Amino acid sequence: MLSLRTALGVGVLLLGLGSAGLAVQSFQEKRRAAVEARIAARQEPVLTPAPGPAPQGLPVVAPAGVKQDKVPRGHVDGVALRSLLLRRQFEELTLAVEQLQWGMEANPRDEHWMTDGIQALGNGAPDSTELLDAWVKASPRSFAPYLARGTHWVNVGYLRRGTRFGAETSAEEFAGMRKAFERALPDLNLAWTLHPKAVSAARPLIHVANALSDPEARDRAFTRAAEQCPSCADVRTTYIHGLAPRWGGSYAEMDAFAEAQRRAHPELGFLRGFADWDRARSLRAEGDNDRALALLAKALSAGDFWEFRLARAKHLRRARALDSALVEANLAVALRPARADVYFERARVLASSQKWERSGKDLLHGLRLDATDADGRSLQPGVVKGLISAAWEQHEAGRREEALRLLELAGELAPGDPEVTRWRARVVTSPLHAEARVGEEQANVPDDFRAVQQRDYALARERRFAEILPLWDAFLARNPDHGLAYLERSGTHYHLRNLEAALSDLKKACDLGINEGCARARQVERARGAAR
Template identity: 25%
Template sequence: MMRLCLLFLIFITLPAAAQLYQWTDEDGRTHYSDKPPPGQQVEAPGASSVPAKREPQPMPAESQPANLDNVTYSRPAYSEAFYLRHLLRTGQYDQLNRELEFRQQAVERDNTQDIALRSVYSTFASAENKMLNEINRWVNATPDNYQPYLARARCRGVRGWAERGGAYAHRTPRDNFSRMQREFAFAHDDLKKALAINPRALMAFVIQISLAQPIADRVAANRALQEANRMYPDNYIVRRAYIRLLVPRWGGSWNEIETFVSRQPLDTSANPKLKQLAGFEDYERGLEHYRSKDYDLAIESFNKSLTTGPNSATLYQRGRAHYWLRKYRLAIDDFNGAIHLQPDIDYFHYWRAKAFYYFGSYSNALADIERAYALNSADEDTTEFREKIFRNYNHPELSDADNNLARQMVEKEVAKYDEQNQFKQSLAYLVLGENESAEAVLRRLTQLKPENMKYARWLDFALFRQARLSDIVAFWDGVIARYPDNAVAYSERAGTYYHLEQYYRALDSARMAEKLGDPEAPEFVQRLVALTTRPEPRLASQ
């Protein structure tokens, strides 16, 4: 079972299956199985999958290595962002507040933990109304806690930037600025409330500086910087937010950047991350070269910046430069490093997916684009590339099909109740990549024979090729409503949730399949448990 967990791709003629997996091992041997390849990935918690309470723990990526020479590719696995979103979605607000307070206290004890604090609040950096509505419910449920106000300010800030758009100021309509300022005003109100409850909330100062950037409010930004540095003398994240205001495109200058860096305790601070501020100018110069499509010069600047230490943003930008030079292997290496340092950044996974795709590693491309989409389903580039990959997914039962015979089959007149030939015609449509037509035929067949799981699985596959995974979930929901003891339906729904990287929901469905006697469900349950369990934190090496 779990046939939607296929992670094979055979491109050009073909699609992917809701039934089997194909992969090649390290020795070059091809395997077929109805279970995912060993070591495959998983998503975020469902209410019945995780205890309502658990002790917060250090995040696995809190400690960053001194170098990334030994970092190699690994498929996306456990996601802290998915876990926090699960707590938010399922209304486990007390636990969510505890998790965020744990990060705050960690920074108060040790300022070098500030990147982990920034990372968890990035979970709420979404411009979607759904995120804002969920945070509003959190605020209403726990109004005496500072954490939901910070999260909403983070969300409002992103919404404001989205309203402004990415164009230069002189090309941005005034209405855009007005809408941005409206969102920012809400964010400022939330920051005041958060700081009234907890004056030491470090993320509040980061967000304040972010809100000051598009209007070049140096006074407000400097006030936030000084206050944060007074309480957290070794912090990196507030200084990193502030230095962005000093770049020429935001009204600053290279001299201002150099002056700012010269005044920071780079050599005396207990936080080695501060040394990377010395590489910020080279990073920004690299971005200028990148925007001018001078990719070799961009890489030179990024290389210089990285001599001050491993930085996810710099690795990511260098990876993009390598990508445009069609040096896909080098691009993948850079994206590996960036994701190792910051595993829950959607566009890191999007660009690695593109690099893998053109490098010819299609199953890895699929894994990354699924993670990128799960982290940010609103991104248009991610959605478009995801649909491209899904369209090319192949089913092993179709791999040897003859296109000419398939064309003859679809042009054949088939009686409405000729079940056998209707089914053959649906497969012919799939061979030709006419997935919508295949769907229409298979919809009729599943209505005619709703108990026939073969038809149901092929409909699943036709929808999968169209990247309509939410529709697949809805379809299996309907099957389960009609046949509540059908293990296949639970298995397939679990597989679909798996591809959506909604691992906690997948776990609930897989456990039901196991309870109903699916012999392969226990192994899938174990894999999902691993994907919903926070790994042991790595030892600090920096």
């Protein structure tokens, strides 16, 4: 039998162990919650862009006044292509992607049409999941929706994993990545089976193989793609990325692959620059811009490739050589104008130079292509703040229209942001200069948006909402495609407690390309659902 002292000691020990166990459990729960929040934040879009106008015909833009062989002869309009998905025009979308594929088969130099088009459709945005499922259901015999949906889930996998080194990546992040890849692989394989020349399926398959450290799967995908398209460049750039040391390869392997491809196809000589490009990338963490720029100059001597230009723009920006950085960013955009990352970098260079309107436009275009990109996410707050500041400077200089244009761009980048709304109201309601003053009688003329807007805000301060409605009705009767007018009238309907009319106007504004209309429509729908 235990003595009383021993029994008490054992009890205290057990109590201590229990407390320690609870503490460990609490720590693990907090850590798991933090990881889940981190994963969710990466997948949350910076904004949910309004659909752009649906394309009329093949969504390919041909650059004007550009010499052949300097830049691609045309590029896919990813925003227009994605608008077909957002509008659920699945028949037209299927035909568009199939036409892009046929164009690539006729001329492999147009491979980037498919590469960039599929990336825009399958960019990993959360609102795409249900849309892609619906597209597959609508076009089950075409390779196109399977290829886009498979690419989408590969991008979701990378969003879940994050960009940290493996040792800094949690088990939950790896598990989330693998689950996404499990959803991607059947679609990608089926797309390639349905259309054996759809070599764009190889790129996401290679990305999966790299992430899973499966060089055999990587080589199988590349070999099959190379057989179908012996001179395709994009699939080879994806493959050579996987030969870099950080993926378990070596610079010797990269050089050997590049040289073999160059001998077979001289136009692929730019691949010889990839080893130096990767060396320069490794120097970025060390902050050695001079050595990195020298390596990138050497890479460019092998060929004028957009990723080399993009890397130079980044290094020059960090060195505060902003004019030179802008030149490189412009060249990167010219070489690959359907890639979101070239617009994000140029937006960053322009922001560093306080050229806020141009920066905001590039950022908005990039986000329309990829709204979950980490660069776009980090850029958005600073660019919006810069636009507000620039708008107020314009306003104080008496340039009211310029100020409102900047604030409307800020509103597109940050739909519903209260600071943007507040500054816009201040500019709209501020007195006009004498020569531009608009009286109440002129505000009834239904063609002057700014005059009606100013009268709206003045009446709203007195809560005379019933008097505002006829102003916008008259304006929209004459200007039925004015998205901002629908957005303004929706606020009047909302204050008059007509939620259905407010929602209808917001959806119309969204359909006409106003991001804030889309954001506010979702808010009204949630509020209406909660009230039921």
